[in-house]
Amino acid sequence: MDREMKESIKDLERGYELKQEETIHGERIGQTLEMNEELEDKLDLVKKLKKQIKITRGISIGVLAVLIIVLLYACVTYILHPKQTVTEETITYNMEVPKPDISQVESVTLDELMGTLELPLDWVRYSGNEYHMGDSCPSGVTLYPNLEFAKAFYETKRIYTMNREPLNCTEHNLTGNLGICTVLYCYDPIYASDGFFGVEGVRGIYDYYSLEAFKSEAANYANMTNHTDHLPRTINISIYEESDIDVGSLVKDVLESFDYGEVVIDSNDEYNLYFHSDMDIEAEELAEGIIAGLSDVEFSIKIEDFSYTTYDSVEEQEEYTVCFRDGKKHIPDAVKKYNIEVTDYRYNYQVCAVQDDWFTSPVSSQPEGVPVAEQTVRDEELTFVMEVPQIDMGQVESTTLDELMGTLATRKDKVVYLDETYKQGDEYPSGVSLYLAESVEKAFASAKRVYTLNGEPQGCTSHSQGYLPGCFVRYHTQDEAMKQLPRIYYYNDAVLRENTLFKDLEVSASPNHYGHREWDIRLIVYGETEVDVSSLIKNTLESFPFAQFLATGDGYTGNDIGAHYKFGVDPAEVGERIKDGLSDLKFILDVESPSPEYEEYYYSTSNINDIRVVTNYNIKVVDYDYKSWICGVQEHWFE
Amino acid sequence: MDRELEQSVKNLERGVEVRDMEQMRGTAMAQTLTGVLESGDVDAEIDSLRKKLRNARIQLAVFVILTAGVIVARLLL
Numbered sequence: 001m002d003r004e005m006k007e008s009i010k011d012l013e014r015g016y017e018l019k020q021e022e023t024i025h026g027e028r029i030g031q032t033l034e035m036n037e038e039l040e041d042k043l044d045l046v047k048k049l050k051k052q053i054k055i056t057r058g059i060s061i062g063v064l065a066v067l068i069i070v071l072l073y074a075c076v077t078y079i080l081h082p083k084q085t086v087t088e089e090t091i092t093y094n095m096e097v098p099k100p101d102i103s104q105v106e107s108v109t110l111d112e113l114m115g116t117l118e119l120p121l122d123w124v125r126y127s128g129n130e131y132h133m134g135d136s137c138p139s140g141v142t143l144y145p146n147l148e149f150a151k152a153f154y155e156t157k158r159i160y161t162m163n164r165e166p167l168n169c170t171e172h173n174l175t176g177n178l179g180i181c182t183v184l185y186c187y188d189p190i191y192a193s194d195g196f197f198g199v200e201g202v203r204g205i206y207d208y209y210s211l212e213a214f215k216s217e218a219a220n221y222a223n224m225t226n227h228t229d230h231l232p233r234t235i236n237i238s239i240y241e242e243s244d245i246d247v248g249s250l251v252k253d254v255l256e257s258f259d260y261g262e263v264v265i266d267s268n269d270e271y272n273l274y275f276h277s278d279m280d281i282e283a284e285e286l287a288e289g290i291i292a293g294l295s296d297v298e299f300s301i302k303i304e305d306f307s308y309t310t311y312d313s314v315e316e317q318e319e320y321t322v323c324f325r326d327g328k329k330h331i332p333d334a335v336k337k338y339n340i341e342v343t344d345y346r347y348n349y350q351v352c353a354v355q356d357d358w359f360t361s362p363v364s365s366q367p368e369g370v371p372v373a374e375q376t377v378r379d380e381e382l383t384f385v386m387e388v389p390q391i392d393m394g395q396v397e398s399t400t401l402d403e404l405m406g407t408l409a410t411r412k413d414k415v416v417y418l419d420e421t422y423k424q425g426d427e428y429p430s431g432v433s434l435y436l437a438e439s440v441e442k443a444f445a446s447a448k449r450v451y452t453l454n455g456e457p458q459g460c461t462s463h464s465q466g467y468l469p470g471c472f473v474r475y476h477t478q479d480e481a482m483k484q485l486p487r488i489y490y491y492n493d494a495v496l497r498e499n500t501l502f503k504d505l506e507v508s509a510s511p512n513h514y515g516h517r518e519w520d521i522r523l524i525v526y527g528e529t530e531v532d533v534s535s536l537i538k539n540t541l542e543s544f545p546f547a548q549f550l551a552t553g554d555g556y557t558g559n560d561i562g563a564h565y566k567f568g569v570d571p572a573e574v575g576e577r578i579k580d581g582l583s584d585l586k587f588i589l590d591v592e593s594p595s596p597e598y599e600e601y602y603y604s605t606s607n608i609n610d611i612r613v614v615t616n617y618n619i620k621v622v623d624y625d626y627k628s629w630i631c632g633v634q635e636h637w638f639e
Numbered sequence: 640m641d642r643e644l645e646q647s648v649k650n651l652e653r654g655v656e657v658r659d660m661e662q663m664r665g666t667a668m669a670q671t672l673t674g675v676l677e678s679g680d681v682d683a684e685i686d687s688l689r690k691k692l693r694n695a696r697i698q699l700a701v702f703v704i705l706t707a708g709v710i711v712a713r714l715l716l
Contacts, residue, residue: 035674049688056695063702
């Protein structure tokens with residue numbers, strides 16, 4: 001039994017061992033199965049990845065193919081494609097004055113013309129004088145036209161002679177080139193440059209020569225090609241496509257579509273009368289005309305326009321550029337380039353004709369064919385050089401600078417005191433800076449104090465190197481003046497002050513002038529006279545305060561501060577004083593100032609035609625412009 | 640004697656059973672080891688394939704960019 005029991009126990013133990021082994025075995029089989037499943041999943045993933053790689057590579061190959069095709073196309077179109085053949089063409093146009101067509105002249109008398117123009121009577125003055133060959137200055141009708149008159153006069157296409165130089169107006173009459181009707185148009189470049197157009201210089205004269213003679217003269221003038229100058233302008237056109245457009249003809253047509261003889265009134269209602277061929281066309285306007293004719297081709301256009309507003313200088317330069325209709329900026333090659341030069345000639349003379357009945361009255365008092373007695377003409381040249389008057393130290397007032405400042409400082413806010421002291425070699429002046437209003441400047445000048453004027457701002461520092469120790473006033477013109485802020489600097493140099501004995505200062509007017517202007521005074525005296533014209537002119541000139549100030553009207557004195565020598569006097573004043581000195585003589589006086597702000601003075605006595613003795617005085621007044629001007633100061637200036 | 644014989648038979652049977660079990664165990668172990676080895680190979684291959692796929696994608700992107708650039712340049716010029 002025990003043995004059986006033992007056997008049973010053994011069997012049981014063995015059974016238990018077997019069960020455990022089976023359990024382990026089952027677990028292992030489970031693990032194996034799980035691993036198999038994982039492996040299968042991984043194998044699926046491998047398959048998927050391989051597929052994706054295949055697809056990606058396929059797409060890459062496709063894209064690469066596209067890239068190659070595009071590159072080949074680019075090569076074909078850019079490298080292998082032949083370049084455009086660019087041809088250039090240079091075209092030159094000379095804009096000529098249209099010849100006057102005498103047959104187109106209307107048949108109107110001058111009186112009718114005046115009536116047509118409806119001028120205020122006081123604008124038209126009929127003098128009873130007759131014009132004679134050899135007269136120095138026109139007599140007869142003197143017209144002071146306003147704009148309407150000038151415009152209407154132009155539109156009638158009547159005779160007129162253009163002359164740019166007022167100086168030549170009288171000379172031109174002397175030649176008698178236009179025996180019947182000559183209207184002188186005086187164009188003074190100085191006026192013009194300042195915005196004044198010399199319409200006031202229009203003077204009409206008429207005389208009683210035969211119409212045939214006049215017509216002959218007029219025809220001669222009409223055929224004149226006496227142009228004075230010309231202005232070039234350039235038009236550059238590039239066409240980027242093949243086109244049948246005749247660009248040369250197009251530009252020519254556009255240019256010719258403009259009315260050269262137009263009357264233009266600017267925004268200031270100034271008299272801008274373009275009697276002569278003045279191609280005053282806006283570059284933009286011109287360009288638009290050309291662009292309109294270029295239809296749909298690709299193009300670029302650039303116009304350099306040299307419009308002029310003054311007599312002999314290009315003042316206004318415009319440039320017009322347009323690139324491509326559709327905004328493209330880079331088109332590699334033009335098919336054709338046109339370099340077009342337009343030369344705009346300006347003629348000195350332009351003459352139209354009048355009709356028989358132009359001068360129905362008055363009747364000539366100078367029968368045709370009767371010779372005029374020759375005049376005895378003497379010429380005399382006079383030149384006056386205007387120098388800076390020396391400073392009289394005795395006239396220097398005894399005031400402190402502070403007092404002076406107090407006096408001058410009409411506008412306290414314009415006076416600035418700086419505490420910094422000026423040191424020799426400083427780049428820029430310190431000390432007191434005065435920002436002076438016009439009234440202050442005037443007062444400062446009238447105080448006859450020491451000051452140095454310096455026209456060149458860049459020269460200020462070098463000039464200030466102790467030139468005048470103690471007190472140094474500088475006046476900036478040029479750039480500073482442009483800012484409408486003239487400055488006077490006072491140097492409060494402590495070092496210099498110690499050494500300053502102002503009364504010992506050598507005071508002088510520096511002869512350091514940098515330029516001068518010239519006046520022309522033309523005086524023609526008829527008949528014998530005892531008047532010493534030279535002294536008369538000299539005395540007249542010296543009767544003016546040379547150091548006066550000239551306000552230009554806008555409250556800004558700028559360059560016109562008369563602290564330096566500037567003979568800025570109205571020619572009318574000079575003329576009147578000379579005229580007074582000529583007593584009862586018969587004379588013609590013409591005073592021309594170089595200052596652009598003044599108009600020429602002209603005066604002619606009446607009934608001078610029968611006087612055969614004539615003295616021509618050609619007077620030049622040289623007006624020096626000084627750079628520096630120094631006065632003295634007093635010992636107690638800096639108390 | 641019978642009893643001893645019977646005991647011997649039993650022992651033999653048990654011995655056969657144990658051998659079979661050991662065989663099965665060995666087979667299972669071998670399978671498990673093989674599975675482990677195979678699984679390691681597949682992982683390496685998956686890594687390799689992933690690398691290849693990434694490279695292929697980069698290549699594609701480069702081609703696409705180049706193609707687009709060329710096309711744009713052509714249109715602009």
